[in-house]
Amino acid sequence: MRTFLYFLLLMIVAAAVIILAAILGDVGAWYFAWLVGTTMIVLISAAGAALLDAQEEHAAAEGLAAVGRHERT
Amino acid sequence: MDLYAVAQVIWWVLLGVLLMGLAVMVGMDMGVGVILRYVGRTDLERRVALNIIGPHWDGNQVWFILGGGAIFAAFPLIYATAFSGFYVVMLLLLWTMILRPLGFEYRSLIARAAWREVWDWTLFVSGAVPMIVFGAAFGNLFRGVPFHFEWNMTSFYTGSFLGLLNPFAIVTGVLSLALATMMGSLTVMNGAEGAMYQRARGLAQVAAAVAIALFAICGFWVRAIPGYRLTGGPGSGVPQTPLQQSVVTAPGAWLTHFEAHPILWIVPLAGFAGMLGAWLASRAGRSHLGWWLGALAWIGVIGTAGAALFPFMLPSSTDPSMSLTLWNSSSSEMTLLWMAGFTAVFVPLILWYTGWAFWVMRGKVSAEKIARGDEHAY
């Protein structure tokens, strides 16, 4: 029941967002682009950081060779 | 009454509410700036005082910015005439006010004593001067301001800077400073302990007493000042310019409304009650209660000015018939209604999250923690 209520709530939110986005896309396409674009820029930048962590862990796991390369520079 | 007149009155009231919010919220921060050097004898004590308002001064200052924005949007002719007319005073207000954010943010970044000393004085000046100007501006509204208009609403101010510093305006300016000092002291009481608390407690009582005396003096003095009375014109809810009305002046005319509607005496009485209550509450060590009573005092004082001046907002001493009233200087119906809509949505929201911010940061500011070097503190 609880899950179903959450589902219902999220569906209502989704419907509201779609309607608002449709209206905004009509009268304020650049505003819409700003909302989507800003979110995208922030999230891609955040994903880049997470990727860096993965790359560093990978390099560390590769062993001493990789570490040595980093130390030399 | 038609919709336009209703919207005009709503915005007159809202502007009053904003000025009250400004006086209470900005006044308390400025009061802390004024008393900083008195309640805080050591650097650590001063940092405690600053950290009490640290999380909030920025949000509080928006009351001031919003006040300016609301005058501009709802009463553009008053914004234009008053800001350009009071030129030197406005610059003093502005130049001291722009020092304040820097004082808060930069003071404690460097530990050198001379650096902090300079910023402490800066915070004193940027607390005292704006509050005096704020009060003196109200005083000058009662005296009338020397300005007039050309055919296309170009305004001309013909007075001098010194003319704005007349005795009545000085008294209202000091009244405003006293109320700010009282609120600042109560705020420090709310957040500090020990010796600082005691100093603030003493100061709050002195400031409240001074405020009571000055408010009473203003009340008697205003009988002798020529008041303004609207005798004819297009009236409320009619689009117009200030060139179409007639106004006369008469001594004591500012009390007309109180004589006609004695119920209005409640407003100044609320002011006195608030000041007296704040005095007694600070004496009894009930600083939170005192703070709310201090807010009531501000509401009473500004409400009294509003009730006396209505419908005038900026009387002209050059040509009383060109005085600005809420009827002839407000924005159009459409602007007022749109803005009322935004206000109805956002002001409750603002009150809610401001309340939340104060709740999150509630409690006393710990001197030990600042001394230990909390890197986020001022």
Next chain:
Amino acid sequence: MIDGTVVDLSRIQFAATALYHFLFVPLTLGLSFLLAAMETVYVTTGKRIYKQMAQFWGGLFMINFALGVATGLTMEFQFGTNWSFYSSFVGDIFGAPLAIEGLMAFFMESTFVGLMVFGWERLSKGQHLAVTWLVALGSNLSALWILVANGFMQDPVGAAFDPITMRMQLTSFPKLIFSPDVQSKFVHTSIAGYVTAAIFVAGVSAFYMLRRRHMPLAKRSFRMAALFGVLATMGVITLGDALGFVAARVQPTKLAAMEGLWKAEAAPMPFNLIAFPDQARQENRGVVQLPDLLSLLVTHSLNRTVPAIDALERQAKQRIENGIPAVQALQALSRDPKDAAALAQFDAHRSDLGYGFLVQRYAPDLSKVTPAQVSEAARDSIPPVAAVFWSFRLMVGFGLLMLVFFVLAALYTLRNSAQEKKWLLTAAVWMIPVPFLANEFGWLVAELGRQPWTVFGVLPTWMSASTHTVTYMAFSLIGFVALYSVFIVIEIYLLVRAIRLGPTEHGDSGDEPPQPRPAPAGRPSAAHVTEPEG
């Protein structure tokens, strides 16, 4: 009539204080979202290094924010103090977005910025993250409403002159906020702020990497800034194009000045890459052209043109002739608001009222206008071409330079080898002033290109100022110059000092130790290794 020197001094003061304010604002707009990005990574991965990043860059953010707020106060005052006729003439429309900015955006930004700084120990991780996002949203919404107001000055839609109240009045609020100029200008400006912050963060991180200091923080900050910046720069350029497209329609004089387009050209029009415009002789010298490009840029086609200055001046003359009866009708209406004949005359000529005002500068008594005065006023209707032309080229040049930098930075950081490219890091440090310059030149293009109007086609600059004396204006200008000079010295000193001190090291870049929940009491302050001061 207002003294010409007073108008000039008012303009200098406005430009100086606005350009100064605009040094701090873009960094706030962008850095707030970068902080939100860093803290988002902290909350989702739980790695302490990202909290350290958010706090370090947050410290620099606050030093910059304080001056942004302080100098913003000046702007709010200045319309009333120095431009009182402007304020009463368009306050009905222009004031509303400023008030709404306070209500909707600035309150949010300022209230939550206090919690962002002071709330680390009192808020849960999720709450603090939400607060940081709200600061970012608030500061950018602030920019939105300011640019709604500015957009009205560029393209006054949703308003009409009311001859009874003698001012412009709102006719449609949605038209005002959804005007194409406002929309593209807001996105352009907001994203220019993202670019500014990205260059700032990348540059400071590169400074650390060159010295091998704070490597985990610097590498991560550089990576985030490079990706943030490369996307944002692309966005800025896209929106710059959109703005030019809008200007071609609503502000033809600005566009002609930007492109140095004196005489009509056949489609497809060539683009003046380099030229030295001569306003008096209305021609360019030392021209280097690229074929066809101008038509493509400003009309998005190869077979359309935009009007050149010679045609625009002829058009202005006609509009001035048509505007004179409108002003005369207004003067009659001011004496008697019920004068029906005057009202009819006004309605017939109302579309060119502003042009009537334009010639009043030379002919205060409009019944005695000479053709020479009309020509002079028509000449005035063209903005200063050389200044607009070069400001535009410098802005675009800096923008393209930043795009090149970010593409390289993104390429190398994604390979995790940026820290080894000394030339890239050195370039990054030298890039720090570039976005600030680009922003300033952008402001100049927009606002110089709007001249001779404060509200385009509606209200000339010459009559917008307050009726002050030259002494007053000199006094305030000197005061601002003195104060602001001191401010900038202090700000740069504090920023450089904070950057040199660097972030407080927590000694690890790994995972955060498991946190006791609930944590509103905060983790012990001893965990914060603090900086000795002074």
